Amino acid sequence: MFRIFFTFFKIGLFTFGGGYSMIPLIHYYAVDKYKWIGEKEFIDIIAIAESTPGPIAINSATYVGYKTKKTLGSLMATLGVVLPSLIIITIISAFLMQFKENQIVEYAFMGIRIGVAVLILNASIRIYKKVDKSILTYVLAMFGFFMALFDVIPIVFIILIGGILGIFYVVFIQKSEVNKDD
Structure with a gap:
């Protein structure tokens, strides 16, 4: 249970740009590293997670957690992927006005958006190769x-x-x- 929680916590903590940018990391951990699910199943999960209500990363994490350790696994994976965002958003909202006009922060977010676009393109190419x-x-x-x-x-x-x-x-x-x- 700890591995599921910690894995999705890392994904949530170190991935900027929302659910789509998390797809390559979810793929790496769930398919390549821990082999919790197969490649074809991962592609199916992405299609289902995108078409069901809610963020794609949370839907994907919930499915992988459930597939691995049933209900408790889905709870741990979902908490793991959500908790970092909740903590970061809470901290940012407390200090937002101080950083809102900071030019360095603005440039940092511009760079992060470019990185997220590359991650999404990478995920698209990987899925294309398998479909x-x-x-x-x-x-x-x-x-x-x-x-x-x-x-x-x-x-x-x-x-x-x-x-x-x-x-x-x-x-x-x-x-x-x-x-x-x-």
């Missing part, structure tokens, strides 16, 4: 990218449309292709 590739995959990726980039429709609808089209593809198109081969 099954087809015409539908590329069409959905481009559709989602441009819809999100130009803020045409809310992200939740992009995810729902992708999920529905994925189900349609597997049930109707792949199934008919398998039946043709028989």
Whole structure:
């Protein structure tokens, strides 16, 4: 239990930029280092955690904790990933007015945002390498990218449309292709 809590505490403590920037670290610890879950399961977790209510990092941590040590594991992982943010936000809010106008702090946050963008890009590339590739995959990726980039429709609808089209593809198109081969 301590390992689960401490692992997610470290992830929460040393990751800036929200849930997406935590994905590479969650992957490293949960898949590579401790082998709590497999690669395919991790990709599925990211898809589910993104499409369910709540932050992706908390949803992912809760799932990994539950998979590892059931209810108590999910509680420890969730507390571990949330507690650092709670502590840091409490401290920052106590001193916010003193640092709000500080140019050095502003530059530091600008650098942190760039680092977060790189972490998110890294996570995207790792997931891309592992996902099954087809015409539908590329069409959905481009559709989602441009819809999100130009803020045409809310992200939740992009995810729902992708999920529905994925189900349609597997049930109707792949199934008919398998039946043709028989």
